[in-house]
Amino acid sequence: MTIRKIAFNLFAWTIVLMVAFPLFWMLVTSVKPQSELFRRPPTIMPESWTFEHYWRLLSDTGFLRYFTNSVILSSATTLIVVAIATLGAYSLVRYRYRGRETLAFLVLFTYLLPSVVLILPLYLLLVGLGLSNTILSLVIAYTTFALPYALWLLRSFMAGIPEDLESAALVDGASRLGAFWDIILPQLLPGIISTALFTFILSWNEYLYALVLVNSDSARPLTTGVMNMLITSFNIEWSLLMAASVMMSVPLIIAFAFLQSYLTSGFGAGGVKG
Amino acid sequence: MADVIFSDVQKRFGSFVAVQNLNLDIRQGEFVSLLGPSGCGKTTTLRMLAGLEFPTSGEIRIGERVVNDVAPGDRDIAMVFQSYALYPHMSVGQNIAYPLKKRRVPKAERARMVARTAEMLQLTALLDRKPKQLSGGQQQRVALGRALVRDPKVFLLDEPLSNLDAKLRGYMRAELVELHQRLGRTMVYVTHDQLEAMTMSDRIAIMEGGALQQFAPPQEVYRAPANRFVAGFIGxxxxxxxxxxxxxxxxxxxxxxxxxxxxxxxxxxxxxxxxxxxxxxxxxxxxxxxxxxxxxxxxxxxxxxxxxxxxxxxxxxxxxxxxxxxxxxxxxxxxxxxxxxxxxxxxxxxxxxxxxxxxxxxxxxxxxxxxxxxxxxxxx
Missing domain, CATH: 2.40.50.140 (Nucleic acid-binding proteins)
Known part of the structure; x- marks a missing residue:
């Protein structure tokens, strides 16, 4: 029994270390002075700590603008995707109409095509709309690939909410919209939060669309922005790159830390018997 | 006053006929059970009365009013669901107050009515709890409270006792009968349990295959079953x-x-x-x-x-x-x-x-x- 336990623990910790080490190395590299970076043998902990890379990143580069762009881009995408997916999931689950299932499957169809295939028509479309090189163009592009998955995710959450709850609200005097607002949305909250988190992460880390659709610093998000500024054919600014990576991860880590209790709590369980 | 009348009501789901040519005349203050095996159309009938399903043809009246196109909330009914359908994110007090809130009853009045209902159902100590912290019997009483608080014309009960254990079920049967006598309101009760129907009802409407088989007081259903189905089903x-x-x-x-x-x-x-x-x-x-x-x-x-x-x-x-x-x-x-x-x-x-x-x-x-x-x- 105990031997199995020890073996299990060893195994688990090995995996944790394998996952955590690159993150740790990223953090450490970002606070090492330039001179210490390529020393052999490498130092595990930096001999002297420095925040100069962070300072340089914030004061001398376009990092802050990219960061702002990314925040706007990801938040807007998340908001739009969650709003549409919530209403769409409600419709797919609660209303009976012709072609409902077909519709749900067609929505997933976009996933069958690799994004490289979609990207050119999308680019031409956005240029035609006069949206090239804008954050809005990226919001639209991201919505096209985040929405189908969000819809399916929320659909299964929605299907888990007993119809009786809504019926009860209607009998109690609520309108359809009132019942949706008072009863469905609070029950759906864990689903909405996980969908939002998923969409946010997807938009935050997206690279390909951002690379193709946006070619001006005013609209560039972090992913392409950081690559563009720190990786050239002559040189890779490792310290700056690592500092930028740390700062890119921070919003996601914060979001996870705050929302994970929602993700795991199973808020609505136990309300309905039978 | 609140007679409930079904005239030639039919309900189809696609080609499936859930309820066919139903004629029922429920008198004011009557306790009527809709009884039948599962899939007989009794729940569909109740849901049509509640306004949660709409009849394909025919007419449903509550009192003087044809309610075919009236929203559930405007029918002056209350319903207890088999699953209780308590709102999980609201406390017991908020659950009971919800129908009042939706009808814009002033806050002070609302609190008074909730307190009175809670007292009647011995829920006063539980008002701040969430539904999932309650036992099955307590949840059941909260569901009843939410229906009772507003004093509607007609109560609809959809197998409300089926999730309780046998002992509690017997107790709640007596409670419901007493409640019906005290309130004098029309109650329509859906059940597949003939014992519940026989012991509680003034009249029983026995349904099978979407059609009404017999609508009569319990003794008559037992002593003079209208057809072979009723004869085999009751007893x-x-x-x-x-x-x-x-x-x-x-x-x-x-x-x-x-x-x-x-x-x-x-x-x-x-x-x-x-x-x-x-x-x-x-x-x-x-x-x-x-x-x-x-x-x-x-x-x-x-x-x-x-x-x-x-x-x-x-x-x-x-x-x-x-x-x-x-x-x-x-x-x-x-x-x-x-x-x-x-x-x-x-x-x-x-x-x-x-x-x-x-x-x-x-x-x-x-x-x-x-x-x-x-x-x-x-x-x-």
Missing amino acids: TPGMNLIDGALARDGNTWRFEAPALQLEARGLGPDARPGEACLGIRPEALTLGSGALRGVVQLVEQTGHENIVVLRVGEDLRLTGRAPGHTIWKPGETIPFAIDADAAHYFAAGPAGARLNARRSGPHESGDAISITNNMREAHQ
């Missing part, structure tokens, strides 16, 4: 139903089956010679004496009485009741008699109509109490 253990034929000889009728012949008395004008079905309640068999002979197949001891299954002839099985102290063993041949005056006759077919004459003989006007007692014992 535990069930009525013995024997296929055979009616034959006429001058003024007397005989019922003839391979293993059984009987003088058929009390037939009405609809009786015709030919295929028919004989129905005999287990209590209409006298076991231990009589001219007929049967072999004991099975004895179920309930303590107070024994349920005895007899084999008569080759393949006829008859169920009878005998006092608890009788000791017959399987395989034993015993004499028995059939009370010909208590026999029911039905036309051939699964829903064959009753052929007995309408009359108020000793077997059709007995007191309801003895029936419900029988049923209660049988149920335990």
